[in-house]
Amino acid sequence: MKSRWLINLLLFTTLLILALIARFEPGIKKPKQQAVTSLSASDVTRLHITRPLRDALVLERDSDGFWWIDRKPRLPAEPHQVNALTRLAEQRVVRSYPANTLDLAQLELDPPRASLTLNDTRIDFGGLEALENLRYLRVGDRVDLVPDLYLYLVEAGYTQFVRRQILPQQARITALSLPGLTLRRNKTGGWDTTPERDLSSDTLQSFIETWQTATAINVRETEASPKGDPVTLHLAGQQQPIELVVTSRQPELVLARPAFGIEYRMGDMAARLLEPGPPADAP
Numbered sequence: 326m327k328s329r330w331l332i333n334l335l336l337f338t339t340l341l342i343l344a345l346i347a348r349f350e351p352g353i354k355k356p357k358q359q360a361v362t363s364l365s366a367s368d369v370t371r372l373h374i375t376r377p378l379r380d381a382l383v384l385e386r387d388s389d390g391f392w393w394i395d396r397k398p399r400l401p402a403e404p405h406q407v408n409a410l411t412r413l414a415e416q417r418v419v420r421s422y423p424a425n426t427l428d429l430a431q432l433e434l435d436p437p438r439a440s441l442t443l444n445d446t447r448i449d450f451g452g453l454e455a456l457e458n459l460r461y462l463r464v465g466d467r468v469d470l471v472p473d474l475y476l477y478l479v480e481a482g483y484t485q486f487v488r489r490q491i492l493p494q495q496a497r498i499t500a501l502s503l504p505g506l507t508l509r510r511n512k513t514g515g516w517d518t519t520p521e522r523d524l525s526s527d528t529l530q531s532f533i534e535t536w537q538t539a540t541a542i543n544v545r546e547t548e549a550s551p552k553g554d555p556v557t558l559h560l561a562g563q564q565q566p567i568e569l570v571v572t573s574r575q576p577e578l579v580l581a582r583p584a585f586g587i588e589y590r591m592g593d594m595a596a597r598l599l600e601p602g603p604p605a606d607a608p
Contacts, residue, residue: 358417361462361469362446366411369443374479376439382483391494394486400585401488410478414443418469419459427468432461434468439479450476487587489541491569491580497561498533503599504554504571508533524602532601539598541580541589547572551581551588571599 374382383395384402392402429435429451437449451461451468459470478485492498500509507519508529516529536558556569569589573579578591578598591598 359421359469360414361416361418361448361464361471362414362443364414364443364446366408366414369411369414371442371444372407372410373442374439376480377436379480379482382486384486394483396483398585400483400587401493402486403488406478406486410441410475411443413441413448413475414446416471416474418471419457420470422468424463424466424468429463429468432468434461434463437463439476441475441479450479484544484546484587487544487585489544489589491539491541491582491589492537492558492560492567496537496563498536498558499561500557500559501533501536502555502557504556506601508601518601522602528602532597535597539591539594542592543590544587545590546586547581547583547588549583549586551583553581556580574599 370386372382372384374384384392384407385395386392392404392407394400394402424434433452434449437451439450441448441450446464449463451463453460453473454470457470458473460473460476462469462471498510500507506522508516509519511517515526516533518524518529551570551572553570553572556571558567558569560567567582568584570581570583571578572581572588574595577593578595579588580591581588
C-alpha cells in the first residue's frame, strides 16, 4: 500500500514539473512582439485623421503638453481620448504579412476605411479578420493584425475629442455671473453676492469649487446663436471671460458656448451649478 502511494506521488510530481516546463519554457527566449510603429505614445505630438464620411481631424500637442483640436477657433482636446489613440503607436501586433502578398482591396485597405498619421507615420485601417475579430492595418510595406480598439475613435466626430471639463486646468474663478445672482471674490479671499444672500462662506466656496471642476457628460455642436440665460466666468490672469448660455435646465442642464460653437451636456447638474444653497425664498 505504501509503495503504491509513493508511485502515485512520483507520478503527480512528474506531471506537475512537465506542466510547469510547458507553461514557462525555461531556457527558451520568446521573441518580443512587434509594435505597430517604432514610436512610443509619448513621442506623438500630432495626429492627422482622414476618413471618407467626415472632415479630416488634426490634433496637436503644444509645448506645455496640452492637446488641441486644430479648428477655427482652436479647441482644447480631451486628453483621455487623445491618449487612447496615441497608444496605437505601441500596440503589439498579433500577426504581420508583407503587403505585396495580399489582396488589399479584399481587406478594405485599398482604399482604406480610414487613415491615422502619428507624426509622420501613416496607418491605414481595413476590415476585420473573421476568426479572431482582429483589425487589418497597413503600415508601410506590411499589413498587421491587431485588436480592434481604435477605429471607433478614428471615425468619431470632432466633438468627441473636445475637452469635457469647462474650465482650463489650473484656472481660478474670480467672478461668476448667473441668472439672478453674481459672486465676486473679495479682498479677504471670500465671496460677495449681488444681490446679497445669507449664505455661509463654506457654501459659497463649495459652489465655486463645483464650477471649477464642472465636467460635461458629452459635448456636441450647437446652433450659431443659442437662446437662453447667460452665465459669465471671469478667471484670474485672463482678460477674456468664458461666456455660456443656459439653453436647457430640465431634463438635463445644457450649457452652450457660442465662441466655440459647442454645448456641454451636464446631466442633472442644474441645481448644483445654478443655485448656491437653497433658493432665497425657501423657508
